[in-house]
Amino acid sequence: MSPIAMGGPALFIGTDTDYVALVRPELDPDQPGVRAAAAEAGVTPEEFAGPGDTWMVMVETGGEGDGFELPGVRDVEPAGFAERLRAELAAASGPFTVDGGAVLSLDARPAGADAYAFTARVTPPDDPDTTWTAETGPVPTAGLLADLDAFLGSLA
Template sequence: MSPIGMGGPALFLGGEETYVALLRPQLDPADPDVRRSAAEAGVTPEEFAGPGNIWALMLDEADGEGDGFELPGARDIEADDFAEQLQRALAAGEEFTAEAGNFLRLEARPAADTWQVTAYVTPPEGHDGAPHTLELGALLAAELLTDLEEFRRALA
């Protein structure tokens, strides 16, 4: 349950088969894979890598139904606020709901040293995907707190 990404800040919640990830990819134009992909796309590596400031939400379900979309207008401060909101809620130890804009809502219930987490994902306007409800399962409280701290450090 550690952060994933492509060189930028990322918060991964869930397991190997069912997860939601909030990330800001940061591709390196000098990376051979980026250069190759840019050539295949017919653009420069710098164009292909992009500005590195666009947030995205990715998800995958146990049945293999994955999706992902950019989050136009999302900023680092909002991602940090969401992470801080989660940290406070986890520390309180009570059932909670946390929201990241209008695209991600988490509902969590404590169960011993884990949290039962359900994610509700609503794609932004213009994305043709349907809303998703993902049961992320029992997530270890200590790992969640560590991941949130690492995510917030990556944003600083």
């Protein structure tokens, strides 16, 4: 379950206060802020909202977070990451790592009979010398598998 609503495809890995997320937010043309920005730009709210095709990575740890856009990322890349994570979770009996490319690496370790805890390492593309780390508490495997299926279904 996602800690916040994004309006587009979203995959949250972690807990309400400690997570990493891949999201493709969509603007709601009916929101007053979107309407005002559209009017200022001289376009309709629907044109301003656009297709919602920019992916973002968000990280939160201990209630504080940050994030960045991933310009040029296509749906196939987050889908590939989710598929690799799903395959590892379905087959794993111990620790594993899922590589999400230059910006994301996810280390998983068992955290009880039916859960995993994660260490996410996130590197902003415009600052390759900086790495943010988020440590999650136990995440139930069955729930994360269901979230992964829903995420992959939203991209189909």
